[in-house]
Amino acid sequence: MSDANTNIQQLKDLVAAFVEERRWSQFHSPKNLSMSIAIEAAELMELFQWDDGTGNADIPRERVREELADVVIYCLSLANATGIDLSKAIQDKVVANAQKYPVDRYLGRYK
Amino acid sequence: MSDANTNIQQLKDLVAAFVEERRWSQFHSPKNLSMSIAIEAAELMELFQWDDGTGNADIPRERVREELADVVIYCLSLANATGIDLSKAIQDKVVANAQKYPVDRYLGRYK
Amino acid sequence: MSDANTNIQQLKDLVAAFVEERRWSQFHSPKNLSMSIAIEAAELMELFQWDDGTGNADIPRERVREELADVVIYCLSLANATGIDLSKAIQDKVVANAQKYPVDRYLGRYK
Amino acid sequence: MSDANTNIQQLKDLVAAFVEERRWSQFHSPKNLSMSIAIEAAELMELFQWDDGTGNADIPRERVREELADVVIYCLSLANATGIDLSKAIQDKVVANAQKYPVDRYLGRYK
Numbered sequence: 513m514s515d516a517n518t519n520i521q522q523l524k525d526l527v528a529a530f531v532e533e534r535r536w537s538q539f540h541s542p543k544n545l546s547m548s549i550a551i552e553a554a555e556l557m558e559l560f561q562w563d564d565g566t567g568n569a570d571i572p573r574e575r576v577r578e579e580l581a582d583v584v585i586y587c588l589s590l591a592n593a594t595g596i597d598l599s600k601a602i603q604d605k606v607v608a609n610a611q612k613y614p615v616d617r618y619l620g621r622y623k
Numbered sequence: 624m625s626d627a628n629t630n631i632q633q634l635k636d637l638v639a640a641f642v643e644e645r646r647w648s649q650f651h652s653p654k655n656l657s658m659s660i661a662i663e664a665a666e667l668m669e670l671f672q673w674d675d676g677t678g679n680a681d682i683p684r685e686r687v688r689e690e691l692a693d694v695v696i697y698c699l700s701l702a703n704a705t706g707i708d709l710s711k712a713i714q715d716k717v718v719a720n721a722q723k724y725p726v727d728r729y730l731g732r733y734k
Numbered sequence: 735m736s737d738a739n740t741n742i743q744q745l746k747d748l749v750a751a752f753v754e755e756r757r758w759s760q761f762h763s764p765k766n767l768s769m770s771i772a773i774e775a776a777e778l779m780e781l782f783q784w785d786d787g788t789g790n791a792d793i794p795r796e797r798v799r800e801e802l803a804d805v806v807i808y809c810l811s812l813a814n815a816t817g818i819d820l821s822k823a824i825q826d827k828v829v830a831n832a833q834k835y836p837v838d839r840y841l842g843r844y845k
Numbered sequence: 846m847s848d849a850n851t852n853i854q855q856l857k858d859l860v861a862a863f864v865e866e867r868r869w870s871q872f873h874s875p876k877n878l879s880m881s882i883a884i885e886a887a888e889l890m891e892l893f894q895w896d897d898g899t900g901n902a903d904i905p906r907e908r909v910r911e912e913l914a915d916v917v918i919y920c921l922s923l924a925n926a927t928g929i930d931l932s933k934a935i936q937d938k939v940v941a942n943a944q945k946y947p948v949d950r951y952l953g954r955y956k
Binding site: 735736737738739740741742743745746748749752755756757758759760761763764765768769771772775776778779782783785787792793795798801802803804805806807810812813816818819820821822823824825826827828830831832835837840841842844 | 846847848849850851852853854856857859860866867868869871872874876877879881882883886887888890892893895896898904906909910911913914916917918920921923924927929930931932933934935936937938940941942943946948950951952953955
Binding site: 513514515516517518519520521523526527530533534535536538539541542543546547548550553554555556558559560563565568571572576577578580581582583584585587588590591594596597598599600601602603605606608609610613615618619620622 | 624625626627628629630631632633635637638641643644646647649650652653654657658660661662664665667668670671674676682684687688689692693694695696697698699701702705707709710711712713714715717718719720721724726729730731733
């Protein structure tokens with residue numbers, strides 16, 4: 513699997529199979545999954561807590577990879593549980609953001 | 624775009640183009656992106672704050688779709704910024720989780 | 735120390751002394767402290783992740799106590815770093831909330 | 846009210862009265878309150894999202910004050926709901942941290 517040859521549905525199926533094999537969907541209410549996403553996001557953020565931008569913080573790349581995967585795995589689970597097409601949702605949001613932040617006004621600035 | 628015919632690289636490219644057009648990569652240190660992921664995860668979670676599992680909370684599906692998209696958009700940005708192949712990272716993590724939580728011991732239970 | 739005989743300034747001083755003894759204020763920018771608060775909040779929330787309201791989740795009270803303390807310790811540090819009088823800020827916010835959520839309209843309901 | 850003359854119990858009582866007047870304790874399960882703390886912590890953190898340490902981010906002090914108050918208000922509610930003496934919990938945690946991070950080894954360094 514690599515990003516160039518893996519579609520979102522394959523990742524959704526991979527995650528769904530893991531959950532189903534363990535009969536874990538009973539725990540996976542949307543509310544609980546949204547909590548899981550936030551918890552994993554905090555664990556990811558913790559890796560960068562003392563990073564001062566100089567590169568001295570010595571953040572282990574492998575840990576970033578694992579924690580980022582955890583966040584996205586729970587996002588895929590929530591998309592599975594709620595029947596959301598993630599690709600379409602992302603495309604729609606990027607279009608909406610492009611209208612909200614027109615290039616000529618937001619070039620190099622956030623506000 | 625739909626999950627069945629969109630690969631991760633296409634979504635990564637979509638997000639990268641949006642960032643580059645606005646010259647926003649200067650703000651997108653891994654540390655800042657990890658904060659963005661956590662902030663968007665909290666906004667997603669907020670939708671389920673008062674959900675009691677009875678379906679009475681009346682959560683707007685469109686809002687869930689938008690906030691979930693926001694979380695994944697920042698995850699794709701962090702993967703772009705750090706050169707992480709997300710599909711491979713997810714696959715590796717699911718394999719690791721499968722070893723950590725063997726089916727025979729964790730069937731229907733978390734601990 | 736107990737809640738009935740401890741004022742906020744004493745807790746602020748306790749936390750400030752701990753930080754100063756270790757010369758840690760150099761790491762305690764408001765930005766980093768806000769991240770610490772969010773990270774500790776997620777650790778606290780994790781204890782309740784699988785709580786279904788039936789009391790079966792068997793949440794260790796001692797762990798709740800520790801994680802809640804961690805959140806408030808970082809809140810006190812941020813108040814120290816920014817010169818915020820927390821008691822006054824809380825009082826002002828409760829007054830503002832009382833105006834936003836008048837009793838006659840919000841009795842037993844959030845919206 | 847000011848930090849020098851307000852004890853924790855007074856703040857707990859202030860928050861408890863607000864909740865009781867609105868009959869909101871029915872929504873305030875420890876799980877929900879832990880979510881509220883995390884959500885408010887993210888809103889606080891969002892204020893510092895683009896702060897680069899140069900002071901250019903122009904963060905409105907009043908907003909920091911409000912969001913920090915929100916976090917602590919929910920912490921006080923959780924302490925109320927679970928019967929935790931917060932002052933004692935904080936004191937115990939600072940003592941535990943002092944043993945975990947002895948001054949001679951952690952002077953000016955986190956690890």
